[in-house]
Amino acid sequence: MERLRQLLSDVPHFLRTLVWPVARSVRNNVGLASLSIVLGFALWIFVTDTENPTRSGVLPIELAVEPVNVPGDLALSGSPVNVRVRVEVADDVWNTLSTADFKATLDLDGLQAGTYDLPVRVEPLTGRGGLRVTQVIPDTVAVELKSLFSKSVSASVSLEGAPPPGYEASIPELDAETVLVTGTQDRVTLVTQAVASLDLSGRTESLTQAVRLEPRDSRGFLVEGVSLEPSVMNVSVKIEQTQFSRALVISPTVVGTPAAGYDIVSLFADPPVITVFGPQSFVGETATIRTQPLDITGATEDVIRTVSLDLPTGVSVSGGTSVTVTVQIEPGQGTRTLGVTAVIVGLDPDLSVSGPLPLVEVVLLGELPDLQGIRPNDITATINLTGLKEGTHTVSVSVS
Template sequence: MRDFFAVKGINWGSLLLAFLLSLSLWVYVTVQDNPVIEGRFEVPIDYMNLPDNLALSDKADTVRVRVAAPTNVMNTLASSDINAYADLSAAGEGQYTAPLRFQLPDNVELVSADSTEVVLVINQLATRQKPVTVRYVSSEPAEGYLALEASLAPNQVVLSGSEDRLNQVEEVFITVDITDMSSNFRANLPVNVVDASGNSLLGFVTPQPALVDVLVPVVTEQPSKVVPVSVTLSGAPAEGYVISRIVVDAPVATIFGAQSALDTVDYAYTSAVNIADA
């Protein structure tokens, strides 16, 4: 090998030195143009693999971390790019301490975290059914229009969480804004759960379903009248059977029109319901 180098007449030592100097210069320039800097972020904590029969009664929501990254990476880095999580697969009822784990993007290093573990309070899972109410950001539709009572589907949800957190639930509601609307408002809206102070309990209490369909009828503002609903029947029941009672989901209806026309209406009639051989 030495004879080969000698025949070629190449000074390999000088060539290697030149290469190392060039590499050092490139690294120096790169670092100067794009130095590594540090930043602090508030990162939400994800709690994973909690057994189905348990619920969190107390927990930390976030952890502050300090990370280092090249300037061009740090300039676009967001809290959502950093994952902090605790594996609760081995958790049991009572106080439980879980280590925090972190996942970071490429070229980002964790320098420190305000906490490397979380202390949790865990209790048995309980459920409770609650009605859903409507909160209006504004209940004023466009001028000349009137909003009628909202209808929800479903109008109740099942809440799951620890018993102590369920006891704190003050209201379950959706938020509706019908500002300046001149037609019916329809939407599929998220369910909110709050305590008596208005604090959200959604981190501890889970509504099922989490979304509710809402309809707020918006009609022209004119005279109205509430009348009973009368069911129109067609046909006759099977032999040996009689109609003992008729139950209507909405026993009354609100009708609108000129006052002279309203004065002539005593009932709102349904479309014919066929009960032949029922």
């Protein structure tokens, strides 16, 4: 029956668009025209209702009831109220309906402080499928109106996230230090602060932006049923770069000396370069980063050690803070001069050498550790006089 009532309500539109033009052409045959119209309209009703029947039932959604005409000196106490509705609508529209297709209101016009049972009005906001609300569940709700109460609370910003390493954010600054909380006394009393959230994740530049404040209790939970004035403020946060980076050459620090006769031939670190992070005053003026001292006193072979970097306060590095230092040590090259008494060989038995045997000066060239271990007795200087006759001769000295 309801579908029939809906279809009948569409009759004026049907008459304007179809019947009147036809009527002009058949005004000389009123009986035939009337019969055609009635039969056509009946057929239209039958076909339409068969192809797309009406569906009636309670929608599986809840509508939030909005108080309207609230007296300026009163506030609604308690939690928001939700209702459900029974509707009639074309079957192909049923599953497309949502809360956006309805408006539920509670009229508080002219009321004083007190408790009331008030009817809930639900209006469809669309005409799709002949939508009609047939029942509101529940159709009345109990409400309590209380006098408004106001107080000031502090406003603050809760920072979420942080700038990337090497950047620091200042304390956020709001337009005002306090906001006015208004509502019923039992709700306003719960509010101890107004808090806005601001996410600084990945931020590298200062910012000023609008944030929405929320009323919170002493434990940080949201308090509903109150209003804030202002509810939106601008917050400013300065973000500055405090850590700078640069690749520096690692300069190993060596103390002590190798054993006598040994020299340092090379000195290097692995890795040879490392990225440091620190204040601009350090990073901008420093070319190398030194290691903790490595003692090579008395070393006669390569020294390989893991040592820590000598990092100033406030300076960090990427990766580990230790490096491998290799000190390559080899015997030094040099000379040594020794005086060796010559030995005469091959002298004719009938002859003799006049005067003392000469002292031969021998200069040795080689690795210093080996040279330092050689004594004069380890060297032989030989003068070969084989075949020489009496007289003065100049001969070579053989050293071995």
